[in-house]
Amino acid sequence: MSAAHIRQSVEQLAKHFAAHPQDAISRDKPAVATVESGLRCKAVGPKGEVLITDMPAAIGGGGSAPTAGWYLRAALANCDATMIAMRAAQLGIELSQLEVTVDSRSDNRGLLGDVDGAPAGPLELSLTVRIAAPGVPEATLHELVHWAEAHSPVGDALRRSLAVQADIRIG
Template identity: 60%
Template sequence: MSIERIKESLRQVAQHFAEHPQDALSQDRPATSVLESGLRCRAEGPNGTVLVSDMPAPVGGTGSAPSPGWLLRAALANCDATLIAMRAAQLGIVLTHLEVAVGSESDDRGLLGLSDSVPPGPLSVSVVVRIAAEGASPDQLHELVRWAEKHSPVSDAVRRAVPVTTQVTVQ
């Protein structure tokens, strides 16, 4: 899709939501995961979307697919890259290179429940953005990335404590 088409699409949706703010609130489509075998899970979503995860062999999986933790990092990398590209289009900045790498540091004792003082999730997350654009200054590109990270839904979910509810149905 061209930068002009992205810019126009974003302008139209922003104008619609400004005029009809009630339309901006929605229930996100659920991802439903089913255990296939061992630790391999298959999540299904809208339009036949499928995502498979597995754990590495040292914790009992077969390593046949990425771990859920890697998928979280990939979701953050893709979301930040998407938001950077969207904002660049809004500003008329033509990106010539964009790469977002997300890493994390974890302590697997938390995952295994070996210590209540160790969280099961990442201890820290790092985002590295490599970006280039025609005619844009380094300051403009830094501001573009700051704006995108501030508005990235996945980045927000990782950075902010989000209320989670769990309902269990025993069959």
């Protein structure tokens, strides 16, 4: 989709929600997970979407698919990239580069239970954004990324219970 199409779509939706705020509240599509075998799990969405996870062999899995934790990081990376691209389109900024990397640091003892108070989830997430747009000041790109992060649904869900650090790299 072109930046003009994205900008027009966002503007139309914002105008609709301003006139009909009740339409902005919706139930999100569910994901239903089942264990296929061992620690290999399959989540299915309402339109047949499928997401497979497995745990590494060291913890008893088969290592046949990414872990749910990797999908969490991928979801944040994709969601932030989407929001950055949407905001750039809204502002008429033509991006020549956009890459969002999310990694984390974990205490894996948390997977085994309450071992010395280690949490089961990540201790922290870090986000690195590589972004470039010819002729656009760096300060504008920083603003764009910060706006997108503040409006990222996945980022918001994580930030309300987990601190997320952002490292923005231009170019």
